[in-house]
Amino acid sequence: MHFALTEEQQMIADTTRAFVENELYPHEAEIERSGHLPMELIRELQAKAMAAGLYAANMPEAVGGAGLDSLSWLLYEKELGRANYALHWTCVARPSNILLAGTDEQKEKYLFPCIRGETWDCLAMTEPGAGSDLRGMKATARFDGGDFVLNGTKHFISHADIADFAIVFMATGEEETPRGPKKLITAFFVDKGTPGFTVRDGYRNVSHRGYTNSVLDFDDCRLPKSAVLGEVHKGFQVANDWLGATRLQVAATCLGRADRALSHAIAYAAERRQFGQQIGKFQGVSFKLADMAMELKAANLLTWDAAWKFDQGTVTEADMSMAKLKATEVLAMIADEAIQIHGGMGLMDELPLERIWRDARVERIWEGTSEIQRHIISRELLRAVGG
Missing domain, CATH: 2.40.110.10 (Butyryl-CoA Dehydrogenase, subunit A, domain 2)
Structure with missing residues (x-):
């Protein structure tokens, strides 16, 4: 199996990450403190997302979207997932695929205005x-x-x-x-x-x-x-028929936040010194980093595997449930360990870690709880042997 990204996929990921870092990150602190996303900011960022070709990119090309294959779409979702959820979901909206199930008249009334950014x-x-x-x-x-x-x-x-x-x-x-x-x-x-x-x-x-x-x-x-x-x-x-891949979307956005938290933890472990050396030299910290990196890679591979199978028409419910389950639980683990590595500073809002830690909790509940995902996986295993 070939795991390398195509040149186009890498460009999509790089473009999306640059947008997130340059346009969304600067507004995170204010949104986190106020809990409010002003409409004027939404419209400003929405216009920039459209100019960058990132708005409604999950939609087929025939209706005005980017026409991305599933893996490219999830790479895009992963990069958006690094930012505050309200900023990336509202300002770089991805209309629900279920709108594609509508009649021509329903698409004119509901789908196309969402793609044009006129409504949600x-x-x-x-x-x-x-x-x-x-x-x-x-x-x-x-x-x-x-x-x-x-x-x-x-x-x-x-x-x-x-x-x-x-x-x-x-x-x-x-x-x-x-x-x-x-x-x-x-x-x-x-x-x-x-x-x-x-x-x-x-x-x-x-x-x-x-x-x-x-x-x-x-x-x-x-x-x-x-x-x-x-x-x-x-x-x-x-x-x-139309909402199955939402579990993969959740998985991908979790991977983005987990990667961001891990990057902060690695940088801090190399920078922070205690007892005359970098804290990353201590096994209590270095082993955490190793486990975080390994678990994140496993979650990435489960998600990309399910995305590839989705486009081949061979994906199973268990494939998508495994990706969602693994990514959400890995995010929780990495967020918690990243804070532990930072000590008290990890809980301060000068860093995004306490936000990532808080935000991680809902991911194991919405779009099917972790328990529901385990039920789906075990049911598929048992059905194969008549259970």
């Missing part, structure tokens, strides 16, 4: 009582007089405050299965301002300052059938 999408699945168990959702959409009427609540919905619309998953019925009745799910486009649809402030959280979450309330919110994304009762199919 948000995806609403999670509910207060149904996180990993999506089929346990209680929010419903019932058919009434040719329309659908939505009721219920979604929460933890990222950047819904600035999005002009939401892609909302609702229970639209039940089906009988050998393991009992299960919810049928349908996806809908819901425009902000639709009667019965309210966006409320979400929760303050320890991770990703400036990157907001909201609560979405639906109270007899009436939608036409044209608002359905995909087919009625086929919401899970739409999600599985």
